[in-house]
Amino acid sequence: MTSKSQIKDELEEFVKLGDVRLILSEYIPCDRNSLESINQKLMAKKSMQGKFVTMLMDSWPERAIFQSEKKCSAVRIIEYKPSEYIQCEATMQDPEDTIVQDEMIGMRLSHEGNMIYGCRITHITGKEIGKDPTASLDLISRVIPDIMYDSSLLIDTLLTHHQRSILDCVFKGTANNRYKFVGLIASSISPAFDEVSLYLDGEDYQNELEQVLDDIRSVQEVSTDRTLIMIGEGGILLVSPDWRKYESLVIYYCLLRSAELFVDALFNRISLLNDELNEARNLIERSTEGDYSVITKAQNLLTEATANYTILNSTGGYLDRGFGLINEQWSKSKDSIDSDLLSLVAIDDGFMALLNRIRDIDLVLNSIRSEVEGLQTLLSTQIEQQMRRLYSALRDNTRSTSEVIKASERTGDVLDVIQLVLSGTIAFDIIMAFTGEYTTPLAQLSLEYPLLFFLCAIILWVVIVIGLKKAMDFLGRRIEKEHMIRQSLNIRCDPAKIEGYLADKVVVSVDEEVQDKREVVRTHYLFDASEIEKATVTLTYDRKNGVLQDLVIECKGTNVMEIKRKVLRELEECFGASIPL
Amino acid sequence: MFHGLTEDMLKLLFIISEYTQTNDEDNPLWIKELPLLAIIHEGIVKGVFKSYDYSPTSVPMLDGTRRWLNISREGKDDIEDLINLQLIAILRLSTSQYGYMTAYKPTVLVGEVLSSLTPELKDEVYSLIQHECGCNYEVLFSPDDISFVCSTCTFKLETSMGFIEDVSYLTEPYFPSLE
Secondary structure (H helix, E strand, O other): OEOOEOOOOOOOOOOEEEOOEEEEEEEOOOOHHHHHHHHHHOOOOOOOOOEEEOOOOOOOOOOOOOOOOOOEEEEEEEEEEOOOEEEEEEEEEOOOOOEOEEOEEEEEEEOOOEEEEEEEEEEEOOEEOOOOOOEEHHHHHHHHHHHHHHHHHHHHHHOOHHHHHHHHHHOOOOHHHOOOEEEEEEOEEEOOOOOHHHHOOOOHHHHHHHHHHOOEEEEEEEOOOOEEEEEEOOEEEEEOOOHHHHHHHHHHHHHHHHHHHHHHHHHHHHHHHHHHHHHHHHHHHHHHOOOHHHHHHHHHHHHHHHHHHHHHHHHHHHHHHHHHHHHHHHHHHHHHOOHHHHHHHOHHHHHHHHHHHHHHHHHHHHHHHHHHHHHHHHHHHHHHHHHHHHHHHHHHHHHHHHHHHHHHHHHHHHHHHHHHHHHHHHHHHHHHHHHOOOOOOOHHHHHHOHHHHHHHHHHHHHHHHHHHHHHHHHHHHHOOOEEEEEEEEEEEOOHHHHHHHHHOOEEEEEEEEEOOOOEEEEEEEEEEOOOOOEEEEEEEEEOOOOEEEEEEEEEEOOOHHHHHHHHHHHHHHHHOOOOOO | OOOOOOHHHHHHHHHHHHHOOOOOOOOOOOEEHHHHHHHHHHHHHOOOOOOOOOEEEEEEOOOOOEEEEEEOHHHHHHHHHHHHOOOEEEEEEEOOOOOEEEEEEEOOOHHHHHHOOOHHHHHHHHHHHEOOOOOEOEEEEOOOOEEEEEOOOOEEEEOOOOOOOOEOEEEEEOOOOOO
């Protein structure tokens, strides 16, 4: 490994800092129990040094060997207060590094959710960084992403599964690339301008400062002790010989801004969740229009969106609690900070604005909850309707199958009769094999009166046929037949009258299929044709358009036509109009 | 008329004008900021932009995620200067992923400036934005792939914009005080 750099470009270094401390701040939803879980992972109560931690789970607890990943972080607890905070130092191990990067960072994890990573940069590209300004911003800007990324990997190994799920959801699966607000504290700067506005030259100095701070919002100076504060979109730089005096201000400012970054990401994710719900709604609407193939896709999408909503909703609660507590801490700590500087940084207003934003996030989440519930109901209705259609198709299919079976049974009866006739014939043939052909005195008649003989044979054949037919009918009557008649009607009617008619009936079940342009109602009811005979009638009508669509009569027995006439007569009386048979 | 334009600013202006040329006046073309910054980065690596350098910056991508990219602050600053000189127009628009995007196109004032460009300067820019076949590269910009593509020759050149160069450093833990 070498103490050099991979930079190919020739850097023009304009601004340099001395005695540089780097702070990275981020907000991660946390609570006392999550912090206690991290405590247990780090064995905070035992004084063992240099523990390695990994985010991998042991899937084979019964095995003696565990295979970890290449990168492991070594963590040493420095200080902790149960359920309040943990302070530890950590080292990232990366065997793939070809360049010396000895990263030892301090970490402070608190139950409110603020995570602070801090380090003092002692060497860059082999050069020692002392009190004199020798660390160029060009080089510091290359150290920051490295520590930011590695600290994400490091904290990932410590977080609970739930916290990782939240980060994964909020940052859309790229949690390791999340940005942390940068705080830079230095005791000296070069060039040290008397007039701070010279740093905002719009050219080289400003460009270099913006490499680490992003677009600069303001540059302020506390004239009493030559303290300089520069605030950018992505970071804050404090340069002061007496920097300890302003340290807590920088930290609270970093906490505030990192929470803003988290709320930005959360709001963006909520907007995307809204899109996911819209897509689910579109699919459900397509299914109501008859495209049932999309129901499964809608179901999957809605399930995923609901899971994401649950995660985001819990995040809102964490933010509310966490920043309420941090704000209380800030209220106690700010008394020790110079009031002029406080007003310049406007940190109080920032906290108020942030708390208001967090409350507004709750509003958005509440509206999304209503949307999720609405879509779930809509989808359930669609699934129920599809089940009804399936049930209806299944019932028709079963009925057809039943008819086929009955027809087959009747054919079997016929074959039984034919078998009996044939067995008689065979019996006579066997007898005749012993006795031979024989003649009776009547045999002469066929020769003398051939026409009469023929007529007698025909009459005998007819008698036998009738006899067999009667026998078949007798057998058929033994099986009670089920009849079904479907009559298409498609006539205009008053739905109120149909419902009035049905009110007097014994209704077995009602299926309703509500769509944009129609409301199809299928009512199954019992019809008393006589004291003995009963039929099941299914009346289908479109309630919205007032159309009587069809009628299905199912009954046992043979007089189904009679029942149909009775049903239609009743309907005619009900509507006062004739219905064609 | 436009005094104070540096050579790099002229090159930048020429690149923007090359990528936004169209005959359709009703539907003008705009070059998006991130692809333009990718061209600038490639220009720094190839030595076309002599006064620029780059540094890693966490950039919100079009899909709402973030990625560390080598961005030239000097390049961005010159774009702002060109906007202030009214040589390029700026367009802000929302993306489908609830992010925001910036795009640029030259204004009518650019014609005068570009007419004064030397052939050498143009050739230098062409060596950056054109493939050997003479066609302008298209810049593909996605979270996973930032590359220059010549659609005529199906040639693809991957940029090093997403490769963050390491520097060696040593740090020691620092625990800031909240009191």
